[in-house]
Amino acid sequence: MKVHRLKNNLLETLNTRRDAGRSIGLVPTMGALHRGHISLVKEAASQNEVVVVSIFVNPTQFNNPSDLDKYPRTMEADMDMLTDVDTDIIIFAPSSEELYNGNVVSKSYDFGGLEYEMEGKHRPGHFNGVGTVLSILFRAVNPDKAYFGEKDFQQLQVVRKLVEIEGFDLEIVGCPILREENGLAMSSRNKRLTSEERQAAGVIYSSLKEIKRSFSHNSISKLQKQVEEVFEKHPLLRLEYFEIANENTLKPALRKHKKNHYRAFIAVFAGEVRLIDNLGLN
Numbered sequence: 267m268k269v270h271r272l273k274n275n276l277l278e279t280l281n282t283r284r285d286a287g288r289s290i291g292l293v294p295t296m297g298a299l300h301r302g303h304i305s306l307v308k309e310a311a312s313q314n315e316v317v318v319v320s321i322f323v324n325p326t327q328f329n330n331p332s333d334l335d336k337y338p339r340t341m342e343a344d345m346d347m348l349t350d351v352d353t354d355i356i357i358f359a360p361s362s363e364e365l366y367n368g369n370v371v372s373k374s375y376d377f378g379g380l381e382y383e384m385e386g387k388h389r390p391g392h393f394n395g396v397g398t399v400l401s402i403l404f405r406a407v408n409p410d411k412a413y414f415g416e417k418d419f420q421q422l423q424v425v426r427k428l429v430e431i432e433g434f435d436l437e438i439v440g441c442p443i444l445r446e447e448n449g450l451a452m453s454s455r456n457k458r459l460t461s462e463e464r465q466a467a468g469v470i471y472s473s474l475k476e477i478k479r480s481f482s483h484n485s486i487s488k489l490q491k492q493v494e495e496v497f498e499k500h501p502l503l504r505l506e507y508f509e510i511a512n513e514n515t516l517k518p519a520l521r522k523h524k525k526n527h528y529r530a531f532i533a534v535f536a537g538e539v540r541l542i543d544n545l546g547l548n
């Protein structure tokens with residue numbers, strides 16, 4: 267298993283493979299890998315001859331310094347998990363200074379409004395950080411395809427927009443959400459939950475499923491209220507937002523139109539840990 271810390275060394279390795287006509291799949295991650303990440307890596311391995319997994323906790327996409335400090339970093343375990351998938355995987359794990367060429371700041375993007383909804387409202391500047399780091403990674407790796415989870419559905423749409431804006435010649439592949447047994451979406455942040463919180467957080471997905479079940483025969487405002495009531499008196503979980511939005515524009519749905527695709531989005535705090543999830547409704 268090759269671990270590259272420097273962009274130049276990575277470039278050298280990838281150029282050799284590219285010259286030999288091999289296709290390259292990139293899976294960008296912040297490490298603390300779990301089965302959700304691994305499902306992306308397996309998808310990339312099934313569609314490409316070379317797989318690059320980047321492991322980089324990107325400071326510019328964190329609006330909360332304590333969240334950045336406490337973000338789990340488990341490099342050894344990550345390497346073991348990737349070795350179990352395939353020993354030929356290339357890991358790119360640069361320092362911030364190296365990746366950003368010493369200038370660790372975000373560029374400012376216009377994602378056509380996608381960046382101001384939901385996560386964008388609650389994490390100001392977040393998508394500028396995401397766009398900046400992914401632009402650098404796409405240039406460093408120059409992949410044929412890059413793999414992203416629907417777990418961060420808004421991010422997936424923003425990345426598609428980024429590719430359009432910057433004119434990157436690559437395909438973005440969206441992959442389904444992997445869940446724990448109780449339905450909780452797998453996340454690196456789940457490592458920070460107490461066992462009680464982890465158990466309780468199953469209600470996030472069961473609420474989304476309930477909304478999907480009643481979507482066709484209830485109004486948006488009634489569905490909204492239904493979710494708010496679940497969390498109102500919850501002893502361990504606090505609802506930050508619940509929104510039903512148009513899947514393409516991410517704008518909140520006020521009324522339902524048959525031709526549109528809708529998705530429910532939710533963010534919940536368990537103590538200090540912020541959990542997000544989403545589910546397609548029609």
Ligand code: AMP
Pocket residue numbers: 294295296297302303305306413414415416417418441442443444445451452453454
């Ligand atoms: P992260 O390390 O949290 O930045 O995630 C790296 C990639 O893995 C992103 O594209 C995420 O959407 C994806 N991902 C994270 N959790 C899951 C999950 N439970 N199922 C599928 N993909 C996931």
